[in-house]
Amino acid sequence: MGLSLAHGGHLTHGSPVSMSGKWFNVVPYKLNEKTGILDYDEIEKLAVKEKPKLIIAGATAYPRIIDFKIFGEIAKKVGAYFVADIAHVAGLVAVGLHPTPVGHADVITSTTHKTLRGPRSGFIMSTAELAQKIDRAVFPGIQGGPLEHIIAAKAVCFGEALKPEFKEYGKQVIKNSKALAEELSLDDGIELVTGGTDNHLSVIDLRNKLVTGKEVQNALDRVRITVNKNAIPNxxxxxxxxxxxxxxPAAVTTRGLKEDEMIKIAHWILEIINNLNDEAVAKRVRAEVEDMILRYPVPGGELK
Ligand SMILES: Cc1ncc(COP(=O)(O)O)c(C=O)c1O
Incomplete structure (x- = not known):
């Protein structure tokens, strides 16, 4: 059982087009239709009915806290393995800003390049009991030689995450995420999926604006604001x-942007959504975006 792709789950959690949906018989669980939030009672009922061998929790577009403890209890009740994919929130988990699945999950997987802010890679943690099986499944199962340069980059990433500054970074990411979401929601036509955010991202429902996510993504790309089109539940x-x-805002937070800048970014996003095909507005907003971002260079990448 995994969260449906259409409800914010990841492709690899059982989508029929990925190997996870081809190799395994996957029963997707969904978000509550009214609230857009994980419905743990429904997930438990489904698990009792389907008796899965494995339940995976984690999401690619879910703006709220995931209760790994409840998932662990449900898995235990039905005799399933519990896998927590913390790819998105790993950086927040590392510094205690999102509850940890350690102690609840049999296996924890993650990427290292999202809120953990490391190289494009990943890691797997497991109980001692499963470690050897997982090691063998990785090598010789599905991988060849190790990427030593990426392993070194991950060591740097984990080292950074242990520093007190990383907790400050995580706190600022959440503050920025909330500031951005709140400012966007002041527009009458904008709905936030679940009504807000507890973490590093929000999902914006554009239906009242009569525009698609793809149109908005493309229009914002042109003014150098990067978002991605994303399905909303149903x-x-x-x-x-x-x-x-x-x-x-995880990336721009690294560059030093704070709540005041989030408010400006929200206004630019709204201007673009409300004037989708207006070239003059796009040209002005792009100039304003460039003016701001040039004042916040990527750390280590400052022009000398
Ligand atoms: C929950 C989750 N797991 C795994 C991945 C895999 O990450 P990538 O394709 O970047 O390696 C992602 C990426 O979006 C994700 O959101």
Whole structure:
């Protein structure tokens, strides 16, 4: 059992187009239709009915806290392995800003390049009991030689995450995420999926604006604001268009942007959404975006 792709789950959690959906018989669970939040009672009922061998928790577009403890209890009740994929929130978990699955999950997987802010890679943690099986499945099962340079980069990433500054970074990511979401939601036509955010991202429902996520993503790309089109729960549009966008400030927070800048960014996003095909507005907003971001260079990448 994994969270449905259409409800914010990841492809690898059982989508029929990925190997996870081809190799395994996957029963997807969904978000509550009204609240957009994980419905743990329904997930438990489904697990009792389906008796899965494995339950995976974790999401690619979910703006709220995930209760790994409850997932662990449900898995235990039905005799399933519990896998927590913390790819998105790993950096927040590392510094205690999101509850940890350690102690609840049999296996924890993660990427290292999202809120953990490391190289494009990943890691797997498991109980001692499963470690050898997982090691063998990785090598010789599905991988060849190790990427030593990436392993070194991950060591640097973990070292950074142990420093007190990383906790400050995580706190600022959440403050920025909330500031951005709140400012966007002041526009009458904008709905936030679940009504807000507890973490590093929000999912914006654009249906009242009569525009697709793809149109907004492309229009924002042109003014150098990067978001991605994203399905909202029960999206009436196909996945290639979508009715939503997903937005998160983890990268700009590294450059030093704070709540005041989030408010400006929210206003630019709204201007673009409300004037989708207006070239003059796009040109002005792009100049303003460039003016701001040049004052916040990527750390280590300052022009000499
Ligand atoms: C929950 C989750 N797991 C795994 C991944 C895999 O990450 P990538 O494709 O960047 O390696 C992602 C990426 O979006 C994700 O959101």
């Amino acid at each position: 999206d009436p549009q196909p996945m290639i268009l979508t009715s939503g966008i997903r937005i998160g």
